[in-house]
Amino acid sequence: MNKSVAVLEFSGILDGIKGNELRREVSNHVDNGTNVLLLDLKNVKFIDSSGLGALVSAMQMVRKTDGQLFVCSINDQVKMLFELTKMDRIFKVFADREEFNRQVVATQN
Structure with missing residues (x-):
């Protein structure tokens, strides 16, 4: 099966408003047949509880379609939050x- 890959970028603070945007974008991609999503968070400075909820919700959406959701380029503060x-x-x-390209995309060809 040929996998469709999409990269979504976010910036600033991932809060309730940006979290809703993230959910909408992920939902649109899933509805259009994308089954591998990468969330590039290199420009995200902070994630609050609403943002964390949006990430979990996005993961659930993608998993329901047997897709995969990955994250890349997190800063130290977000990394600490993920660990905690x-x-x-x-x-x-x-x-x-x-x-991501080396470990996921290249292995799908």
Whole structure:
């Protein structure tokens, strides 16, 4: 099966408003047949509880369609938050897009 890959970028603070945007974008991609999504968070400075909820919701949407959701380029503060909330066990986090491409995209051809 040929996999469809999409990269979504977010910036600033991932809060309730940006979380709703994230859910909408993920939903649109899933509805259009994308089954591998990468959330590039290199420009996200902070994630609040609403943002964490949006990430979990996005993961659930993607998993319902047997898709995969990955995260890359998180800063130290977001990394610490992921570790404290055990989100690092839910999400596969890549250092950057290049690592994602090497480990996920290249293995699908």
